[in-house]
Amino acid sequence: MSKTERKRIIDYIFRHPDTPEDIRQQFERWMLAREHDSGIDEILWDIWEHHAAPASEEEDRRGLERLRASLRASRVRTLPRRVLRYAGMAAAVVLVFLGGYFAATQTLAPEKEVTLLTAKGHVGEFTLPDGTKVWLNGESRLKYNAEFSGRTRDVALTGEAFFEVRKDTLRPFRVSMNDLQVEVLGTSFDAMNYAFGSSEEVVLKTGSVKISGEHLRSPVTLRPDERFSLNRLSKRACVEKVDARNYSQWFSPRLIFDNTPLKDIIINLERRYNIEISLSSNISPEKRLSLVVCHEPLEDLMEVMSSLMSIRYRIDGNRVLITQR
Structure with missing residues (x-):
């Protein structure tokens, strides 16, 4: 143009x-x-x-x-x-x-x-x-x-x-x-x-x-x-x-998760990245993780989580599917 x-x-x-x-x-x-x-x-x-x-x-x-x-x-x-x-x-x-x-x-x-x-x-x-x-x-x-x-x-x-x-x-x-x-x-x-x-x-x-x-x-x-x-x-x-708190800190410069249940991390990430995350039934939402989220691209963050857990992920627009690896 x-x-x-x-x-x-x-x-x-x-x-x-x-x-x-x-x-x-x-x-x-x-x-x-x-x-x-x-x-x-x-x-x-x-x-x-x-x-x-x-x-x-x-x-x-x-x-x-x-x-x-x-x-x-x-x-x-x-x-x-x-x-x-x-x-x-x-x-x-x-x-x-x-x-x-x-x-x-x-x-x-x-x-x-x-x-x-x-x-x-x-x-x-x-x-x-x-x-x-x-x-x-x-x-x-x-x-x-x-x-x-x-x-x-x-x-x-x-x-x-x-x-x-x-x-x-x-x-x-x-x-x-x-x-x-x-x-x-x-x-x-x-x-x-x-x-x-x-x-x-x-x-x-x-x-x-x-x-x-x-x-x-x-x-x-x-x-x-x-x-x-x-x-x-x-x-x-x-x-x-x-x-x-899981729904009201997405605008913070850093999200710090210290031995936090996966279900709470997902809520925060959904807000942070404007997405909906689906977790397969064979992954426990109570599994705990420790990580810090700043301004990483969503794909980079999912790679980090894949290294911490035995999971696969698929990003489709505003939706993310997480399955067992």
Whole structure:
């Protein structure tokens, strides 16, 4: 694709804020896949320098201030940090590219929406306008109104995120997923809603959450160290007792397992690498291992585990099958 064609795509998307959602999602994935393409950098800077925006300087200033306040990324893992700002389009759009995530906000009515995106293999740490901290796992998306000033604090999640919600008894914090809505006042929990996953899940670390949805007869309230899951196919819901630490440390720089049961290691790895792991029935999930996981590619990690255990593995997209060797 030529530079002219790329520029035409970028320019069109941001001149037309009413572009259908499916096309905008394809564009976002396209941009993430090219975050290190110097040609894209040149196009963005060219538009930044030469495009005449009809939006006023005051609107641009407010948009930039809102973006800075709502998208404070205190850590993004892996790649060197670089920031590009692209603004001054017809709808006064501002884009930020940082490490492995992409964020966009529009500063004009009717909808002032912020979208946070992370690429595969990246984790973003953000602070929302109310002070809530969010760790966004790879291939995930979080959307919310840029004002964030209504009677409720609403966000929409695709993928996985861990939330440390700032307590506000007058303004509940609500997370919408495909079939579920999670409501809290102040707590910490993990929520998962990947398209490839077999279920939508919520795991509570501290506080309490109320889960509702059209496939639930009545709202479900979780207590700490409980996991709620809703099967995508059967629409059956269940609550089980778990160790919430296994579901809330995937964003740590290092995962340290010291004589840890294999079943707990698998839970952590599923979160860390955005995968589902199936263990054959002739391998004991209680078998204990000791290892440290940093930022190794999944295949390298599986080779290490194969050397520690008598196993074979097969990686098929977002699914891993482990069998006895």
